[in-house]
Amino acid sequence: MKHTISLLELNRLVRDTIELSLPDAYWVEAELADVRESAGHCYMELVQKDEFGSTPVARASAKCWRNTWMLVRPHFERVTGERLHAGMKVLLQVHAQFHENYGFSWIVSDIDPTFTLGDMARKRMEIVRKLKEEGVFDLNRELSIPLFAQRIAVISSATAAGYGDFCSQLKNNIYGFDFIVELFSAVMQGEQVEQSVIAALNRINECAELFDCVVIIRGGGATSDLSGFDTLSLAENVANFPLPVITGIGHERDESVLDMVANTRVKTPTAAAAFLIDNLKHVLDRINTAQDRITSAVRRRIDYESMRIGRIAVSIPSLSSLVITKRQSALSSLYSRLCAAASSGLALRRSRLESIGASLAPLASRRILVESHRVQLLEQRAAASDPALLLRRGYSITLHNGHAVTDASVLDEGDVIETRFASGSAVSVVSSSASAKPSDAHTSGDEIRK
Template structure:
């Protein structure tokens, strides 16, 4: 029996390396999705995790290498074309060669990335979403909803710490005319692959209490083409288009409107423009009311002035008709005119007092109604806060998701995908080692 020939692991991996380096050293272009960039600032190197998905499942995966010199060049090109740096969760076309190392394994050495392809992919997704919405007949649905002539109660979807949200609140709360608004923040992620599900969940929460709010404002502090790509997603655009109350969008300074902006009731280039729009609506409502009050007051004064002149003219005619025969009665007529004057003045004062009292009553009732609405809104906000997932997470519970979907049953788990566990502070990402069904 011939003796076994045993190779060392190093011999095997070295042989694989020689084969790959000999036959697979051609530079090629490859389409893939960067799920995690893995950039190390200290060295300047980058080791992106590249995948290809089909129907939401990963069907191929490979590690990439981008050495510091190439990364600087690629990143600068991306910022020039897309106004953003290279980041996680984007589809790219990369140029590189396949390599194998006995210790580090198989990798794709990337020397270039074409940002124009990524830009084209975003444009294609946007066009596809618009076509589906038009085909479904819902593209203009939200534009047909009715916006109150005085929109004062606003639901806001934003990141509490964002500059755009801060600017919006500052303009609303510090407006020079002291107009009062009621608003409630629904915090959401507004960038990346989780933005669609995060915004959609908050829209569903608002929808359950849509009778409370006059409008929804989606506020974001700007960004490049990639950062705004989630707003071209069909599922999110569909929710906005079919929402029962007006949605106002102010999500950035991009030259091209996203689909979410196109289907919203009205879009604004910045969050501050939404605030100015709401203030103008309040002013458009308030000014005619003030003008009407002034016109009523002026008309009453004019009428009483006219009647006073008529009374004096009547007294003068009586006096001139009687001549000398009426000399003895002149004093009586003057006295009568004085009495009439006093009565007319008293009537004027009485009407003025009635107007002042009516004005005070209207203001008091309006303040009472607004206070009651504020109390109800605060109570509703308290109830919403109690039901907030954050309060549940704070007590030690967690939420596990896979591919953006909340996992409630082990049968729903796909073993080849990452698990994301949301804690009260931070998220964990893990892979499945074993599933025990109970």
């Protein structure tokens, strides 16, 4: 029969071989593919990727037992400000261990936080370099916090203690300032930080005109697990955001990339609230200062004008007397000039009237003679035209209704006519028509007017 051994014996041989072949501890550089805690122990999946790609070229499991993990973890997080998470590069001190029941594993006895810190710094520097090449690194810092920044869009977890502290401090500020705060909930811890915060920024951007600034806060716990704020995509979104962004994500270590591109960086959510309150207080102080300056300027102006009016009031009597004297002198001079002008004018008009009066008498005499001669001529013409002369020559005038009759056809039978002679007149009645011979007419009466 062949010689056989049990599986337990085989595993013990492997254990003895490994312990003899690998008795020392080794410092190993690796990337964490997975990290989980259970019963106080830490279980890690280590991976090494191709230098020119992301294809794994080596993989191993590692464990950090509870008694070691309780010492290593606080020190690592205190130095780096980060919690161990997938994708992080670490420098581990490990030694080989093979257990008959659980198989082979690397046992972690220490973790060098300075190596991880340096790797994180290198990543941040690379992101900053890319942002500067794109020309967006300083864009958000170039925006100005509005003077009256009271409409605040907050990106935080709704259940975070830091958010509650932030709201409480704004509401209970000692100056009585009013703030309008609207929460845009996001995951602020773990691998979903980047996508969640970017989604919140997109929601704010859709109604950006309703807000004065954006506050990204995280607090109320440990300052670890902040790698989600050191990503290029999130930094680009914040750098290009149209509103000023204030960060208060609650850590004391070096600035994250998010802090670098934000408009204003403070340490904690309460510090962000204090910053906003101080901003309004500064504005209020400027207003009060301007009010005091305006009041002082107005008072100085009033005092100056009062003094000037007082000086004017004192000088009014003397000025009035001087003006009155000047006006009286001017009036006297004007009166004298008017009197002289009037006398001169009257003398000139009197002389002209006397000259006209002297020339009127001969003109009137000549005019009277001319008109007298013309009147005499008219009298002679009127006398020559006197009907009485014609009557005395044997002519007569026949009148009908007071009008001279020059045409017999205008007379009708029975008409009464008057015939005037040089001496007296006779009244007749027409006894025949106008077409009858004159001999047919007869006088119906012999009345002769003397």
